[in-house]
Structures are given as structure tokens and as C-alpha cells.
Amino acid sequence: MIIKFMLNNMKKNLDADPSDRLSDVLRNDFGLLSVNSSCNTGRCGGCTVLKDNIPVPACMVRMFSVRNSNILTYEYISTTKEFETITKVLKAMGCNFCDFCKHGKMVSIYSLVLSSAQLTEKDVYEALSGNICNCTDFQSMCIGVRLALNAIKRGKRNERK
Amino acid sequence: MNGSDRTTKLIYYTPDNVNGLLKTMNTCKSYRLCFDDLNSVDILDKRENATTPTKAIYPGYIQELSALKRSEKFFEIGPELRVNELLKKGATVLPPILIRALTECGPPNVRNILTIGGLICAPKIRNSVFAALSILNAKAEVVSFTTANLKFLIPVQQLYRDGYLDIKPGEMILKIRIPYEEYDVDYFNEIQDKGTSITFVGTASTFKSSISICKFAIGNWGEEIIRETEIESGLAEQKLPIPEKIIEGWTEKFVQLFTEKYTFFSPYVQKALTNMFTEFLSRL
Ligand code: FES
Numbered sequence: 238m239i240i241k242f243m244l245n246n247m248k249k250n251l252d253a254d255p256s257d258r259l260s261d262v263l264r265n266d267f268g269l270l271s272v273n274s275s276c277n278t279g280r281c282g283g284c285t286v287l288k289d290n291i292p293v294p295a296c297m298v299r300m301f302s303v304r305n306s307n308i309l310t311y312e313y314i315s316t317t318k319e320f321e322t323i324t325k326v327l328k329a330m331g332c333n334f335c336d337f338c339k340h341g342k343m344v345s346i347y348s349l350v351l352s353s354a355q356l357t358e359k360d361v362y363e364a365l366s367g368n369i370c371n372c373t374d375f376q377s378m379c380i381g382v383r384l385a386l387n388a389i390k391r392g393k394r395n396e397r398k
Numbered sequence: 399m400n401g402s403d404r405t406t407k408l409i410y411y412t413p414d415n416v417n418g419l420l421k422t423m424n425t426c427k428s429y430r431l432c433f434d435d436l437n438s439v440d441i442l443d444k445r446e447n448a449t450t451p452t453k454a455i456y457p458g459y460i461q462e463l464s465a466l467k468r469s470e471k472f473f474e475i476g477p478e479l480r481v482n483e484l485l486k487k488g489a490t491v492l493p494p495i496l497i498r499a500l501t502e503c504g505p506p507n508v509r510n511i512l513t514i515g516g517l518i519c520a521p522k523i524r525n526s527v528f529a530a531l532s533i534l535n536a537k538a539e540v541v542s543f544t545t546a547n548l549k550f551l552i553p554v555q556q557l558y559r560d561g562y563l564d565i566k567p568g569e570m571i572l573k574i575r576i577p578y579e580e581y582d583v584d585y586f587n588e589i590q591d592k593g594t595s596i597t598f599v600g601t602a603s604t605f606k607s608s609i610s611i612c613k614f615a616i617g618n619w620g621e622e623i624i625r626e627t628e629i630e631s632g633l634a635e636q637k638l639p640i641p642e643k644i645i646e647g648w649t650e651k652f653v654q655l656f657t658e659k660y661t662f663f664s665p666y667v668q669k670a671l672t673n674m675f676t677e678f679l680s681r682l
């Protein structure tokens with residue numbers, strides 16, 4: 238079945254098995270190894286990608302539902318200006334994510350920061366509850382995410398001036 | 399877009415509108431309805447003696463099926479509406495018990511995929527949301543292609559018979575209709591047991607210091623929703639506040655259910671559910 242969709246802002250026509258998981262296709266057909274498949278049940282968040290700018294676990298998305306949608310993975314997101322700001326701030330807060338969760342978590346944080354005007358601690362906790370991690374201090378991560386949002390907003394205001 | 403799956407020989411259909419969907423259903427007597435969250439349900443035509451379908455239908459591209467509409471007496475939810483979208487659009491109108499059940503059904507990235515239709519139809523995940531819909535008197539509007547597109551309403555708990563979804567080939571849920579009703583008490587609690595979750599949901603209304611409506615349901619992963627209308631109607635005339643002794647009496651009746659009817663619950667679950675029931679009563 239030929240499935241047309243956008244991947245990291247580029248048009249793709251893929252002859253894929255409609256029942257394949259998006260995570261497997263991204264890894265095997267496109268070599269996007271940032272998409273970690275581990276639990277395959279939507280519990281760990283390691284495979285998080287943006288589907289039409291909304292974070293979803295790619296392991297729970299079948300290929301038949303990606304027609305005409307835009308999929309953004311960590312590979313694309315990590316080239317954006319906003320990503321740079323987020324990483325800088327998180328690093329300053331002492332948040333160093335491991336390779337298991339880094340990609341999924343950064344995709345979730347990126348989408349949260351870009352889709353919010355203001356963030357409370359609860360918002361951050363809720364948004365990251367789908368990305369399993371027991372080792373990073375949540376408090377510092379929360380402050381980091383909120384500071385990143387402010388920094389991005391400031392950057393945009395300065396650009397406009 | 400139609401295509402075939404090389405391994406299982408399933409032919410996929412992804413119709414863009416309800417008419418297309420009904421036409422597709424008409425061409426295949428038995429089919430698999432697929433949802434975004436990897437769940438699917440097989441609608442098999444008994445006359446064909448089919449055991450596995452050869453066709454799969456994904457209704458996720460049909461716009462009409464993902465709307466949230468409000469009318470004077472009820473609101474209608476399209477079965478393909480994503481849970482997170484529903485929570486956003488319906489934050490101010492949905493009954494609090496449903497909001498709670500929807501919020502508890504997974505983390506936000508998973509809720510971006512789950513649909514209300516999937517939560518009702520997929521056997522493994524219907525649980526808290528289904529139980530909440532049941533006590534809210536939700537009804538499913540079903541259209542049947544085989545009877546000249548006739549539409550009819552079924553209470554959600556009657557969608558299942560003997561543990562199976564009782565939707566016949568050629569039928570499709572178009573909307574979930576929930577009547578506007580305000581309740582004074584909402585109760586929601588959940589426990590985990592052996593990897594599955596069991597939910598207790600309850601609502602009640604009071605009038606002139608006595609209970610006017612009292613409803614509760616137990617959602618058990620993959621099983622039918624448990625409703626005990628006898629206890630519900632018994633509680634409905636109770637004066638408030640309920641004396642300790644009466645609460646104990648009802649709790650005893652509730653505990654009896656586990657020895658008579660619901661023997662499949664482990665002692666741990668039985669104890670937890672009993673505590674939830676007592677807590678619900680003491681909140682009235
Ligand atoms: S692999 Fe997708 S959420 Fe764990």
C-alpha cells in the first residue's frame with residue numbers, strides 16, 4: 238500500500254504494510270534511530286514523535302493512520318533554534334538525560350514549550366508523565382522547562398523588535 | 399486509499415466519509431474495525447461462519463465521526479474524537495466524572511491517540527471510561543447499512559452481550575450521546591491488580607436531604623461493566639446523612655456480591671472495592 242506523508246518536512250511516498258508500527262518504519266525504512274522501541278505499548282515514551290505537531294508514541298501508531306500527516310522526529314527537532322535554547326537551559330539546570338529517554342523526552346518538552354504561553358509545574362509534570370524516568374530530578378527539570386519557555390519567548394520578542 | 403497487508407492478507411480500507419464507510423461495509427460481510435491505538439475489533443457475519451475477517455476498515459479519516467456537538471438536552475461525541483481533544487473541547491461541559499475517567503486512561507501522549515470509540519469497542523481497554531459512560535446514561539447512536547441507513551440508540555452497557563461487542567456487520571456507532579444531568583457527588587477510584595486496573599465510579603444527587611439518584615459501576619479490564627441496580631434503587635430513597643449502621647448494612651450486601659456473583663475478583667480487589675463502596679456512601 239502506498240502511503241503519502243511528510244517526514245521531517247519532506248514528502249514521502251512509502252510502500253508499506255498498513256499494519257506496521259510507525260516506530261518500526263521510522264527505524265527500519267528511514268534509519269531514524271532516535272525512535273527507541275522498547276515497550277511497544279505506549280508506556281515508556283522512548284518512541285515519542287510529533288504527528289501533526291502533537292506528541293504521540295510511534296509504537297502505537299499504525300501506518301494506515303499516517304496518511305497526509307506530518308511526522309517530526311528528534312532528528313529534525315534537534316536542528317531547530319528552540320531546541321538549542323531548551324538544551325542550554327536544561328544543561329544549566331543540571332539535567333542530563335540518558336540515551337534511553339533523551340529523544341522521547343526532548344520531543345515532548347519541545348512540543349510542550351512550543352504550544353504553551355505559560356506553564357505551571359503541574360503542566361510540566363502532566364506532559365512528561367508519558368516519558369518514564371526515575372533518575373532526573375523533576376524539580377530542576379520543571380524549572381528548566383519553564384525557563385526555556387521564557388527564553389524562547391524573549392528571543393521571539395527581540396526578533397520582532 | 400485501499401491496500402493489502404502482505405503477511406495477514408488483510409485488505410485495508412480508509413474511507414473519508416460515512417457514506418464511503420457504509421458502502422465499504424456493504425461490500426464485506428465480515429471485517430476488522432481498526433483504531434488508532436493498535437486495538438481492533440472483528441465484526442463477523444455469523445451467517446458466513448467467518449472466523450477471521452479478510453478486510454480491515456480504519457474510520458479515523460472521517461471528519462463527521464470526530465465532532466463534539468451540544469444540543470439542549472445532551473451532548474454528542476463522535477467515536478473518532480481523540481481523548482485529549484475531547485478533554486480540551488469539553489473541559490467546561492463534560493460531567494466531572496467523565497473528565498476524571500478520561501484523564502486517567504493514559505498519559506497525554508497516549509491520550510493523543512486514544513479515541514472514545516476505541517475505548518468503548520476495544521475489549522482490552524474499555525474500563526473506566528466505559529463505566530463512567532454507563533452511569534451517565536450514555537447511549538450510542540448506531541447506523542445500520544443493512545436496514546436502509548436506519549439510526550437507533552442503544553444504552554452503552556447494552557453494546558456488549560456475553561462479553562462480546564454486539565455490533566452486527568453493516569452497523570457503525572456514529573455518536574455517543576450523553577444527557578445533561580448534574581450530580582452532587584462524584585466518586586472515582588482505581589486499583590491495579592495483576593497488570594490490569596479495576597475502577598469504581600459513582601455519582602449521586604440529593605434532594606431535600608435525601609438521595610434522589612445513586613449510581614455506581616465497576617469497570618474491570620476486558621470484562622463487562624458491573625452495575626447493581628438493586629443496591630442503587632435501594633439507596634435512592636435513603637435519608638441523609640446515612641447512619642453508620644445503614645452504611646454497614648449496605649456494605650454487607652455489597653460484600654455478598656463477591657461470594658454470590660463476582661467470585662473472580664481476588665481477595666485483595668474485593669477488599670479494595672468494598673472500601674471504595676463504603677467511602678462513596680460516606681461522601682453522600
Ligand atoms: S516503545 Fe513506544 S512507548 Fe515504549
Ligand code: FES
Nearest residue numbers: 334335338370372
Ligand atoms: S535520564 Fe533517562 S531514564 Fe532517567
